[in-house]
Amino acid sequence: MEMNMLWSSEIFFVGDKFLYASHSSFVTMALRRNLVGCTSFCFPPVFLCWIAAMDYSIDIGSSSFSTKCKLSSRTVSSKSLHKTAQIRLLSRHPEVYEPCDDSFALVDALLADRANLLQHKPRLCMEVGCGSGYVITSLALMLGEENSGVHYFATDINPHAVDVTRATLEAHGVHAEIITTDIASGLHKRLAGMVDVVVVNPPYVPTPEEEVGCEGITASWAGGENGRKVIDRILPVVDELLSGKGWLYMVTLTANNPSQICRLMREKGYASRIIVQRSTEEESLHVIKFWHEDIAEMEGARAVASGPESWLSQFPLKSFWRGGTGSIG
Amino acid sequence: MRLLTHNMLSCNIKGVSNGFPLRLEAEKWVEKEVELNADFLRGIFPKIEWKALAGAARAIGYDQLPDEADASMLDSDDFLRRFHHALLELHVEEGALVCPETGRRFPINKGIPNMLLHEDEV
Numbered sequence: 001m002e003m004n005m006l007w008s009s010e011i012f013f014v015g016d017k018f019l020y021a022s023h024s025s026f027v028t029m030a031l032r033r034n035l036v037g038c039t040s041f042c043f044p045p046v047f048l049c050w051i052a053a054m055d056y057s058i059d060i061g062s063s064s065f066s067t068k069c070k071l072s073s074r075t076v077s078s079k080s081l082h083k084t085a086q087i088r089l090l091s092r093h094p095e096v097y098e099p100c101d102d103s104f105a106l107v108d109a110l111l112a113d114r115a116n117l118l119q120h121k122p123r124l125c126m127e128v129g130c131g132s133g134y135v136i137t138s139l140a141l142m143l144g145e146e147n148s149g150v151h152y153f154a155t156d157i158n159p160h161a162v163d164v165t166r167a168t169l170e171a172h173g174v175h176a177e178i179i180t181t182d183i184a185s186g187l188h189k190r191l192a193g194m195v196d197v198v199v200v201n202p203p204y205v206p207t208p209e210e211e212v213g214c215e216g217i218t219a220s221w222a223g224g225e226n227g228r229k230v231i232d233r234i235l236p237v238v239d240e241l242l243s244g245k246g247w248l249y250m251v252t253l254t255a256n257n258p259s260q261i262c263r264l265m266r267e268k269g270y271a272s273r274i275i276v277q278r279s280t281e282e283e284s285l286h287v288i289k290f291w292h293e294d295i296a297e298m299e300g301a302r303a304v305a306s307g308p309e310s311w312l313s314q315f316p317l318k319s320f321w322r323g324g325t326g327s328i329g
Numbered sequence: 330m331r332l333l334t335h336n337m338l339s340c341n342i343k344g345v346s347n348g349f350p351l352r353l354e355a356e357k358w359v360e361k362e363v364e365l366n367a368d369f370l371r372g373i374f375p376k377i378e379w380k381a382l383a384g385a386a387r388a389i390g391y392d393q394l395p396d397e398a399d400a401s402m403l404d405s406d407d408f409l410r411r412f413h414h415a416l417l418e419l420h421v422e423e424g425a426l427v428c429p430e431t432g433r434r435f436p437i438n439k440g441i442p443n444m445l446l447h448e449d450e451v
């Protein structure tokens with residue numbers, strides 16, 4: 001089965017129909033957002049044009065389908081279809097965060113950087129705050145498991161979330177070691193300097209302080225002043241966990257003052273780059289990658305030369321808070 | 330929970346200095362076959378506290394690990410297979426991890442250890 005597509009893709013099942021949507025695009029986000037039942041979303045006019053420009057052909061009850069995207073296209077085989085977790089295989093719980101724009105942005109960032117990640121040959125990867133398991137499952141699908149020598153850890157402070165993550169991983173046939181804990185408490189001593197990739201979609205919404213660390217779903221978004229309360233506790237732990245060649249991918253909101261986060265990390269010796277930048281009517285999200293300064297050159301050079309998946313990596317060059325260069329000082 | 334994870338966990342209660350290794354009290358465990366990757370095993374070996382691994386393996390009935398190990402053993406396929414089996418193929422489903430210093434029990438349910446602390450432990 002071959003299909004014309006833009007970037008990478010995923011198939012959705014809406015009722016009895018197959019629906020193909022291009023990954024890494026607002027169109028997908030908008031579609032998924034409706035599919036997973038997230039809160040209201042308005043299609044900005046420009047993206048409505050995009051949707052109009054796409055010619056979906058939907059097959060009912062048939063395994064063959066095609067989508068033509070008139071913007072540009074390349075051909076890939078169906079093998080790459082499931083590099084990310086599938087929405088229909090996700091487990092759910094009312095007290096657990098369902099994948100939303102931020103989760104998709106993070107997975108899209110990992111996809112955009114996948115060629116680099118594969119070359120990086122991580123041994124241990126970790127997600128802090130795994131929620132539904134969408135991100136860690138996607139990472140495991142993207143990078144492979146034991147056969148490629150990659151092992152995964154996932155933590156969450158919410159006991160319901162770890163159960164949901166376990167079910168989501170199982171439904172996709174991948175494995176991560178899951179621990180119910182605050183950030184990486186209990187792990188950080190022995191795992192110090194051993195983790196090659198950390199991914200975090202933290203609770204980043206500015207809220208009253210007393211909401212931070214509340215039980216259940218509140219903990220998934222409540223970030224205290226400037227949404228930084230949990231982020232500022234996560235960063236030093238991640239710094240401890242990361243190996244010399246370690247990378248961190250983290251979602252931030254403009255209200256979190258990401259450039260200040262980058263400066264803070266700079267003081268600890270990290271360079272940074274925006275991998276994905278997204279604006280909806282509600283929020284402006286960035287996925288920032290951090291790595292130890294001394295290997296910055298090599299990393300940067302590869303990112304630009306890594307083929308079609310680097311398309312998104314070039315977004316950062318147009319960063320609105322700082323133009324010109326890919327790195328943030 | 331794999332024994333790899335057991336090897337990486339220590340008691341996180343404030344003031345505890347001797348929180349490793351956590352004693353493994355397993356009620357239920359399963360074996361799941363995993364492809365052996367020698368590079369991974371050789372890479373992770375220096376980071377593994379061998380006595381803790383051998384002890385935890387024994388706690389769930391696997392006594393095929395030597396009491397002590399050094400890097401030269403990694404040349405042996407037989408050793409690699411045992412190391413691999415203990416580290417990655419044994420999963421503790423139900424039980425507890427017990428702090429050697431305070432006796433505090435961290436429950437393991439459905440394969441997931443719970444390291445959350447009570448307010449007075451943080």
Ligand SMILES: C[S@@+](CC[C@H](N)C(=O)[O-])C[C@H]1O[C@@H](n2cnc3c(N)ncnc32)[C@H](O)[C@@H]1O
Nearest residue numbers: 099103129130131156157158182183201219220
């Ligand atoms: C925005 S949600 C992201 C969930 C999931 N990773 C995703 O991208 O869809 C943030 C997650 O972090 C968890 N969390 C919040 N504070 C935490 C902490 N101190 N330690 C570990 N996890 C935490 C929440 O329970 C929630 O599952």
